[in-house]
Amino acid sequence: MLKLQNITYAYDQEPILKGIGFSVNEGEILGILGLSGSGKTTLLKIISGLLVPDEGEYLIENQPAFIKQKKSDKVASELGVVFQQFNLFPHLSVLDNLVMPLRLRTKKPKSECIATAVELLDVLGLKDQIAKFPYQCSGGQQQRIAIARALVLNPKILLIDEPTSSLDKENTKKVEELLKSLHGRGLTLIIITHDLPFAQAMCQRVIELSEGRVVFDGLAESYFNA
Amino acid sequence: MEYWLEILPPIAQGFKTSLTVYLLTMALALPLGLVLGLLADMVKPARPIIGVFTWIIRGTPLLLQLYVTMYAIPLLIPMRMDRFFAGTVTFVINYAAYFAEIFRSGLAIIPLGQWQAGQVLGLKKREIIFNIILPQMFRNTLLPLINEAITLVKDTSLLAAIAIGEMLRNAKEIVGKDLRVDALVIAGIFYLLFSFMVVSVGKRLEKTYLKQM
Secondary structure (H helix, E strand, O other): OEEEEEEEEEEOOEEEEEEEEEEEOOOOEEEEEEOOOOOHHHHHHHHOOOOOOOEEEEEEOOEEOEEOOEEOHHHHHHEEEEOOOOOOOOOOOHHHHHHHHHHHHHOOOHHHHHHHHHHHHHHOOOHHHOOOOHHHOOHHHHHHHHHHHHHOOOOOEEEEEOOOOOOOHHHHHHHHHHHHHHHHOOOEEEEEEOOHHHHHHHOOEEEEEEOOEEEEEEEHHHHHHO | OHHHHHHHHHHHHHHHHHHHHHHHHHHHHHHHHHHHHHHHHHOOOHHHHHHHHHHHHHHOOHHHHHHHHHHHHHHHOOOOOOHHHHHHHHHHHHHHHHHHHHHHHHHHOOOHHHHHHHHHOOOOHHHHHHHHHHHHHHHHHHHHHHHHHHHHHHHHHHHHHHOOOOHHHHHHHHHHHHOOOHHHHHHHHHHHHHHHHHHHHHHHHHHHHOOOO
């Protein structure tokens, strides 16, 4: 459902990604691993459509993700993104963090958007938080709000960046359970992380990046048992 | 008391002029400052031009700018300059420059992640600006804007320098004529009440919009 071929990208002529290629299959949990500076963040930005690659092909559901150097609408409709810093909208309530994009994207009536958002927040255990503002929520709750916002547009793939970086052990366990339950509902997951135990617990397949290249692409089992 | 009632109408008339210039300045300088602030932040080629404009306006006294508009421009371009028009235009330009800088700084502190969050949700640039960036910018700039709004109350007294019959000028004339300071006391009370109203509006805005930050 997502395919990258020979993707290159350079910042100020310094190559960051040097011919990245892999595909993501429907229903899998793919972990993208690598040390700081390996190109994970740049790759996340390309997959989410925030950066246009210098070269290479990026297909999403067999359609180009970029048309004439511009992100295709397909990227935002197929892909939900959860940032490491969550990037919640601080001026909006938890509910409005979901309702605002949903209304703008779907043009559905507000009452319908509110109902959809409340239902989703309820599934994620956030129904009590809907009237609060993001700063009034804990780190773990903020992450779930960010996941809810990414899911409100009903994407098929969830791209999540360093989901455990700001969480304690207990919340890491909770996010693991949550992501597994979302996967159980048919969502494809791409997890960018440097937390190896978490990746081992979550991922079916692993890609390791090193200095802008894919140095491993295979089953998680063989990666962690190697 | 009788004397106060006697001198009140010309001072109140002057207050009306000050208030008119105040309201016109706020109504015109805020949108102009907003446009300049947005251009400075988002349109690269506009940045140096707006930078020079704000440097000149913020680097020279408002009083000098009033003299330039009222007396120097009619010397360069032969025309009859209306005092009220000259005063209002100068105030609008001066305050627009300050507002532009305030808005620009309010935009600069919004994390890039807010733009990116809008982008990955598939929102259009216009939707991101109006639903994510501008509301946050207004919250970021509310306090400095309220400060400027209070400063403007007092700055309106500078209109006297180009012989506009604003409140302080009228009060000063009464003092010179009657050799009593009552008119200045009344003008002071007017300024205090005016500032108090602006501060109250500001506090209400703060309470409404800053609670969620």
